Amino acid sequence: MVLRDVHEGECGNHTSGRNLSLKILRLGYYWTTLRQDALDYVKRCDACQRHAPIIHQPSEHLNMFIPSWPFMKWGMDIVGKMPPAPGKTPKTSIGQTPYSLVYDTEAELPIEVMIPTIRYGLLMSDVNNTELSYDKDTVDELQEMEKIWLISYQQRVANTYKKHVQIRTFHVGDMVLRKAFQNTMDVKTGKFAHVWECPYFIDAIVGCEAYRFSSMDGT
Template sequence: MGGWVVKSSMAYGAEAVAPAKIGEQSWRVKEYTSSGNDQALQISLDLVDELRDEASTRAERYRACMNKAYNDRVKPRTFQVGDLVLRKSDILKSVGKLDPKWEGPYKVIEIVKMGAYRLQHSDGKILPRPWNMANLKKFYA
């Protein structure tokens, strides 16, 4: 509940009130004074930087947790020079229902940069551009 109060006070400038409590007068409404309200507003303005820092810290912690959860499920894949791979066939042309989804095998002849590979066809012809590893899978012969 405390996090929701911080969020609502940062977004709307006041704490949230449950709909069931709108009709009844709360302690805050009964004890309202103009000078006390001005003083409370000044205090909340002084604390707004701390609220921002707290919200930023919470968001960063959430992002780190989400990154960790995602990265734990990712299986790292790399290919070495000389590996045989298959290439997705729907990248360059549309593939019909009964057409093969993968082409190849191709031989990895160069690692261009992390995740990009230059391929060579089995007849020795080098493909004109590098291919991303998302479009390749290992071929087991």
């Protein structure tokens, strides 16, 4: 009763577990498990859970993979075709353009054909053929070196990512809250709207950080 009245009573302000235990001590109450009881009570408080801040720390380690073939990516086309020529910008991870790794030569912009630049205007055909032959002979070695560099780069990214991981796992049957989105929030509540909504039951684990759940009424 003391915990409930001090935490969420008429003068309660839903403080953290540590502050709740200190406030009870200042009121003159004490028992041997006061601190732990206060922490456990705040964790079970429904209002505190629904207004808890969004957790931005990743809950699982980063899963990285090497593409099976060039330019293999998963994505969604939202803005349509972009005007810049693809493959012209060197990738930070490998230091080479994707175009050069696939076609053994650098891409040339249409404007460079009509108005020659220093990069191509002073290049003779015999010199160009010699350099092109050398690039074709060494492209396999270059691709292998860039693959090794890419694996090393991904390992460095994964190590940096792991420093911020806070493992959170759920099991079938657990009761959880879901982040409230703009289309599910009550617009009339304003800044007092719940950050988390419902409780839901986890019905199945369907993948990496993916769960199938149902509401309290079974829907």
